[in-house]
Amino acid sequence: MSNNKYRILAVEDDRSVSSLLHAMLDAQHYETLMAETCAQGLMMLSSHVPDLVILDLGLPDRDGLEFIRTARGKSAVPILVLSARATEKDKVTALDLGANDYITKPFSTAELLARIRAALRYSRPGTEQNKLPESRFQLHDLAIDYENRTVSVASQPVHLTQTEFNILAQLAQHAGKLLTYAAMNEAIWGAADPGGNKKLQVNMANLRRKLGIRPGDNRYIVNELGVGYRMQQGEE
Amino acid sequence: MPNWKRRLRDGALTIAVMAAIFLLVLALQRFFVADKLIPMLFVLGVFIVSLQTEGYLWGVAASLIGVLLVNYAFMFPYYAFDLLSPVNLATAVVMLAVSVMTSTLTTQISVQQQEKAAAERERMRANLLRAISHDLRTPLTSISGACSVMLDNHDTLSEEKQLTLLGDMRRDADWLIRMVENLLSVTRIDDKKLLVSKVPTVLEELIDTVLVKFYKHYPQQQVEVSIPDDFVSIPMDAMLIEQVLINMLENAVVHAKGMTRLSLTVAVEQGKACFAICDDGCGIPAQRLNGLFTGYLDRDQEVSDGKRNGMGIGLFVCAAIIRAHGSEIHARNLPEGGAAFSFALDMEESDEQ
Numbered sequence: 001m002s003n004n005k006y007r008i009l010a011v012e013d014d015r016s017v018s019s020l021l022h023a024m025l026d027a028q029h030y031e032t033l034m035a036e037t038c039a040q041g042l043m044m045l046s047s048h049v050p051d052l053v054i055l056d057l058g059l060p061d062r063d064g065l066e067f068i069r070t071a072r073g074k075s076a077v078p079i080l081v082l083s084a085r086a087t088e089k090d091k092v093t094a095l096d097l098g099a100n101d102y103i104t105k106p107f108s109t110a111e112l113l114a115r116i117r118a119a120l121r122y123s124r125p126g127t128e129q130n131k132l133p134e135s136r137f138q139l140h141d142l143a144i145d146y147e148n149r150t151v152s153v154a155s156q157p158v159h160l161t162q163t164e165f166n167i168l169a170q171l172a173q174h175a176g177k178l179l180t181y182a183a184m185n186e187a188i189w190g191a192a193d194p195g196g197n198k199k200l201q202v203n204m205a206n207l208r209r210k211l212g213i214r215p216g217d218n219r220y221i222v223n224e225l226g227v228g229y230r231m232q233q234g235e236e
Numbered sequence: 237m238p239n240w241k242r243r244l245r246d247g248a249l250t251i252a253v254m255a256a257i258f259l260l261v262l263a264l265q266r267f268f269v270a271d272k273l274i275p276m277l278f279v280l281g282v283f284i285v286s287l288q289t290e291g292y293l294w295g296v297a298a299s300l301i302g303v304l305l306v307n308y309a310f311m312f313p314y315y316a317f318d319l320l321s322p323v324n325l326a327t328a329v330v331m332l333a334v335s336v337m338t339s340t341l342t343t344q345i346s347v348q349q350q351e352k353a354a355a356e357r358e359r360m361r362a363n364l365l366r367a368i369s370h371d372l373r374t375p376l377t378s379i380s381g382a383c384s385v386m387l388d389n390h391d392t393l394s395e396e397k398q399l400t401l402l403g404d405m406r407r408d409a410d411w412l413i414r415m416v417e418n419l420l421s422v423t424r425i426d427d428k429k430l431l432v433s434k435v436p437t438v439l440e441e442l443i444d445t446v447l448v449k450f451y452k453h454y455p456q457q458q459v460e461v462s463i464p465d466d467f468v469s470i471p472m473d474a475m476l477i478e479q480v481l482i483n484m485l486e487n488a489v490v491h492a493k494g495m496t497r498l499s500l501t502v503a504v505e506q507g508k509a510c511f512a513i514c515d516d517g518c519g520i521p522a523q524r525l526n527g528l529f530t531g532y533l534d535r536d537q538e539v540s541d542g543k544r545n546g547m548g549i550g551l552f553v554c555a556a557i558i559r560a561h562g563s564e565i566h567a568r569n570l571p572e573g574g575a576a577f578s579f580a581l582d583m584e585e586s587d588e589q
Contacts, residue, residue, distance in 0.1 A: 086420065088435075088475070106413045198469070201438045205467045208440065215440055215461055216447025223441040225474040 006120055007031040009050035011041035011067065012082070013060050017105070021054065024109050030116075038062040042070055050077060052120055057083040057094070065097060072098040078119040082107065088226035095180045095227070102178060102227075118176025118233045137172040139232055140219050142211065144172050153211055163188065164207045167200070171221060171231035180228040204229065246289040253288075254301045257281035261310065274310045275327055278302040282331050286338035295335030303328040367549055368419065375408035410453075414486075418553045421479045432560045434471035439463055439502060439509065442474060446481045446500075454489055460499040468502075470509045470581055476557045477581075480565075483550035484513045484577045492517025492575060508580040516574035520567060528567050529555035 008030045012018040018034055025032040033048055035041035038059045045053065053071070057064035068079055078100040083090065086104045094102055100119050103112055137144040141154040149165055151158045160168065170187050171179065179187075181197040188200070204221075211220060222230040257277050264270040282302055286295030307324050308317055318324060382401040386393065393401075443463055450459065481500070488498050495517035503510050520528065529551050558565040558579045565579045 086475075106416075198436070201441075201469065202467055205438060205440060215444040215463065216451065216459065218444050218448065222448075223445050225437060225441060225445050225478065226435055 005029065005031060006051040007033065007048065008052045008054060008116070009033045009035060009041065009044055009048065010054040011035045011038065011059065011064070012054070012056040013037065013058075014056070017056070017082075020109075024113070028113060036060070038064065038067045041067055045071055045075060045077065052116060053077055053079045054116075055079055055081050055099070057081060057085055057090075065094060068094060068097045068099050080115060080119055082112070091178075091224070091227045092180050092182070095178060096182060100177055114233075115176075121176065121233065137175070139172075139175070142220055144168060146173075151211075158210050160207070160210060161203075163203050164210070167203055167207060171229060175231040176233045178224055178228055178230040184228060242290065246294045249288055250285050250294045250298050250301075253281050253285050254278075254298055254305070257302075258305055258309075271310070274306060275330075278306055279331060279334055282335045283338055286335045287342055289339075291343070292336060292339045295339045296332065299328070299331035299335040302331050364422070364549070364552065367552075368415070371415065371549065372412065375412050379405050379408050414453075415549065417479065418483070418549055421476055421553055422556060432473040432476060432557075434473060434561075436469045436471050437474040437477075439468040439470060442470075442472075442478060442481075443500070443502070445474075446478055446485070449478075450482055450485050453486070457489055457498060459485065460497060461501075462499065463502045464504055466504075468504060468509065468583075470583055472561060472581055473557075476560075480554045480557050480579075481511070481513070483554050487550060487577075488513065488515040488517065488575070492519075494518055495574070504583065507583050509583055510578065510580045512576055512578040514570065514574060514576040516570075516572070519569040519573060520575045522569075525567065525569070529565060 008025055010018060010021045010025070010032065012021060012034070013036045018036070022032055022034060033044055033050060035044050036059075038061050041053070041055070041059075044050070055064050055067055059067070064081065064083070068081075071077065071079065079098065081094045081099045081102045082105065083094075083102070084105040091102045101115050103115060135145065135147050137146070143152050143155075145151075146169060149169075151160055151165065151168060166188050167184065170184065181200060184200055185191070185197070208218075208221070213220065220232055222232065224230060257280070261270060261274050261277055264273065279302070282295060282299045285298035289295065303324070304317070306327060307319060309315060311318070311321075311324060382405050386398060386401055390398075440463065443461060447459060447461070450457075485498065485500070488495060492498075492515040495515045497514075497516045499512075499514050501512045501514070503512075554577075555565050561581055563579055563581060565577065567575065567577050570576050
């Protein structure tokens with residue numbers, strides 16, 4: 001794999017986990033940098049300009065959330081949080097601060113590598129937010145045409161309302177990224193819904209019905225209960 | 237319940253009870269001369285108030301109200317206060333004594349109940365810890381042992397042998413991860429109040445999450461799902477209920493011998509969401525049906541066939557989670573064979589916190 005010469009910075013103080021990450025990333029031919037503290041991580045972020053950061057939250061000098069806050073002030077590098085903190089609140093806090101994804105320990109290596117690939121693809125030049133987005137999205141038999149605002153499943157057109165299309169497009173344009181309810185509400189309606197997430201959830205339910213998604217057989221949109229939604233990675 | 241709310245309730249109760257007694261006495265006086273009954277009725281009122289409220293304050297207040305009312309309305313001179321007559325003073329003393337003694341008693345009982353519940357929780361926790369330490373020891377031993385073997389003999393062990401050992405290690409570690417997730421679930425329950433933080437959760441999304449995780453571990457096991465077509469949102473701690481459903485599905489796979497069908501059904505009936513997980517396997521042995529959810533923890537002897545039996549912990553955790561949601565979990569054998577586990581959650585958001 002030639003395009004794997006991405007530079008990845010892992011900020012992790014636990015020795016076993018960091019040696020596991022090192023071995024795992026080396027085996028995938030990523031260029032791997034390791035930092036053990038928040039301060040060291042921030043320094044390496046400025047000096048080495050990595051393509052992706054894997055971040056543990058429980059660091060010895062400062063909380064990893066501080067890292068996200070500081071890093072977001074100067075860099076749009078994708079940050080993938082790898083933490084033992086598993087409550088919905090922890091996830092939402094980190095994501096709303098600007099983390100791209102959140103994986104809880106214990107993690108499966110296959111899952112982590114898939115999320116790394118997704119985050120790298122998301123940040124690659126050409127799909128950055130300031131560039132023009134691609135005009136089409138394809139995932140399995142789901143196809144979205146952003147310009148004509150049409151959606152089809154297995155070549156059959158699916159008729160969506162404005163809101164449903166906006167939700168689907170929002171998810172697809174950030175495919176691979178976990179979007180929190182708050183971020184979705186903001187993007188669709190321009191503000192947090194005072195009535196909670198009900199409006200979003202009802203629209204999602206209708207969207208799932210129209211796309212023919214059955215529980216347990218959900219090939220397009222992953223539910224992160226209490227946190228948000230993630231569109232699976234599309235195909236090139 | 238917050239403090240001020242509780243005080244408001246107690247105050248309202250005190251006034252209501254004493255007013256009811258007063259009206260009752262007025263009504264009785266229309267039918268017969270109730271003079272002898274009056275102080276007794278008021279003592280009864282004081283007793284009820286002391287019994288139903290917290291602390292001494294309200295009982296004492298009720299007895300004062302009682303003394304004043306009796307004195308004012310039902311004792312000579314009628315509809316005027318005469319606080320210094322010996323009879324009235326004696327009545328006041330008796331009522332005060334009743335209220336103080338009742339309050340002392342009820343306070344004692346509630347303290348005892350709290351201590352008993354705390355002791356019970358402590359016992360459960362100790363049992364859980366003991367059961368878990370026992371269950372964790374086996375896989376940890378085998379992982380550590382396999383690592384030693386591979387480190388010591390890395391140059392002589394055949395590749396095939398090494399792969400087998402690594403495979404076993406991964407299976408054991410995965411099992412440990414699931415067990416630890418169960419433990420984490422238990423710590424999420426605030427054990428002082430035995431309450432969980434409920435968030436409206438979309439049923440369909442919950443079931444989808446459960447099935448995705450379940451199929452990851454058991455890709456060969458199909459689950460027949462039946463849930464309402466409507467949009468259903470249930471207040472719950474989603475991570476915990478997810479754990480319950482996964483545990484129950486896993487329990488069926490591991491224990492229901494000869495199972496060909498496994499179903500997960502949710503129905504909405506009378507403001508409750510009823511969850512049921514049914515299989516057509518061998519069913520639950522009758523002697524285990526009682527205490528299925530706690531029995532494992534009370535059993536001191538080793539598991540007879542020497543095999544790991546973590547599902548005991550899984551079911552214990554299920555029961556604790558459902559109880560923290562203010563409901564009960566049930567297990568029964570189906571007449572046509574197989575077992576059914578079920579529980580119901582309230583659809584309405586309760587403001588009991």
